[in-house]
Amino acid sequence: MRILIAPDKFAGTMSAAEAADAISDGWRRARPGDTAVTLPLADGGPGFIDVLDRALPGATRRTVDVLDPLGRPVEADYLREGDTAYVESAAACGLHLLDPAERDPLRATSYGLGLLLSHAIEDGARRLVVGLGGSATNDAGAGMLTALGCVFRDAAGEPLPYGGAGLALAHSVEWHPRTRGVEFVAASDVDSPLLGPQGATHVFGPQKGADPRRVALLEQALGHFAEVVEEQVAMPGAASEPGAGAAGGLGFALFLLGGRRESGARLTCDAVGLDAEIAAADLVVSGEGSFDSQSLRGKLAAEVASGAAAHGTPCLVMAGRSDLASHPDLAGVHSVAELVGGPEAAMAAPVEGLTALAEKVAGEWRE
Missing domain, CATH: 3.40.50.10350 (Glycerate kinase; domain 1)
Incomplete structure (x- = not known):
């Protein structure tokens, strides 16, 4: 056989x-x-870039300096093919970058992923396919959006601290992402919404270090943040979209940037000729x-x-x-x-x- x-x-x-x-x-x-x-194969999580690198002979792999979920320097790769860049979110904010004792989604930030996307955009990419999965973060992509030029402030006008906990303080948004003319694709391995029993926090928070008390705090913080941002960015319902809860809410952030969701599994399966x-x-x-x-x-x-x-x-x-x-x-x-x-x-x-x-x-x- x-x-x-x-x-x-x-x-x-x-x-x-x-x-x-x-x-x-x-x-x-x-x-x-x-x-x-x-x-x-891969479905958008860790290994996404490795699979595509083998499947796309015309692509080139590029390595840049970014930050890990706790703000420490780390190298991350992305793949470039024509005007498309394939990015693995876990390369910058993955759970594997932290020791078990360091896992804390109240503090972990997706800022490093925003730096990775910025590198690809500045390099000329106009279509960014972002593999979602394996993240250590639960910040609804706020860190990523901050690195791309957005500013989230509390009631006193101060920028929000990084991590999921700080989202509870959200009051205003300065929405000026440096992404004009860029198409985003969320290559997601799940169809979870941002909130609720099947959302980012309840389903994936525990594996990122959230005990029941932290799960409750994060769910409340994400709910408040989503309400403020959806209203001020004029994107009602983004948090309820399938895939908004992927990778600690990175799907939600990509939807705010006008992105659409595609099955990460289907994308890689098509690329390798499954x-x-x-x-x-x-x-x-x-x-x-x-x-x-x-x-x-x-x-x-x-x-x-x-x-x-x-x-x-x-x-x-x-x-x-x-x-x-x-x-x-x-x-x-x-x-x-x-x-x-x-x-x-x-x-x-x-x-x-x-x-x-x-x-x-x-x-x-x-x-």
Whole structure:
């Protein structure tokens, strides 16, 4: 058989390329006669630029100096192809840039992403595709917008402090973004609104270091900020748009700049020619760190499964852990945690665990 192995990253443990190699190695141990083709993918989060760099031979990679979520110097890359720049938000404000003890969305800022976008604009880019995902921030993109020339002030006329907590003080907006003539695309892996039970804070805040008290504070702060900004920028309803809550509210900020949302998974799948690769395969294997209800809301594995179903090609998902036992477009869902005895064991030896899982699944597979 010809096996197409097309996973996303396993967040915190493996890149998409490393996961693809682990699955390929395990599969070939059990079925050495099969042809395994690896196609690492991304849905807008970490790895977005790496995938596009391999898929777009005419693009050039550029490295610039920006700031991380706590204002420290860090280098970040973007990809330039013609007048389009592909930017990965996590490169400047990603969770991976902070130690676990440093994670605090009350303080973390997306200012560094604004610097990264400014570099691309000053370099001549007129279309910016911004991959959203994996952020350490929950500031509704206020830091990013500040770096692009906007000023948010409190009732005393002072600029707001950086981070999600300061949004509660918002009173007035000086809306002069240095983005005239620039088209923005929010390449989002989720369709969450900014606020509410399915919004940025409640769904993603805890993984960024927000305990229940901080979640409540952030939700209130973002709600106040959105109300002030929507009124003064004349963008009513922006916070309710699908994808506004992506990456701690960066989707909301991009919508304020006139941007539109596109599926990050679909964008990368189209760029790498996934449809043609599926058509040539007898079996498709995708994967990600956690396959759960969020996976069904625009994430990579669900996108791959949908594409395989359209061709009538069976598709499997191999995940670090899974809350979903099945999916209509899948021939099977398998997890490393179930094989090795739990999530902690799976995290302790991720490559070995995924390789062993692939070997087991391949040995049991019946064409």
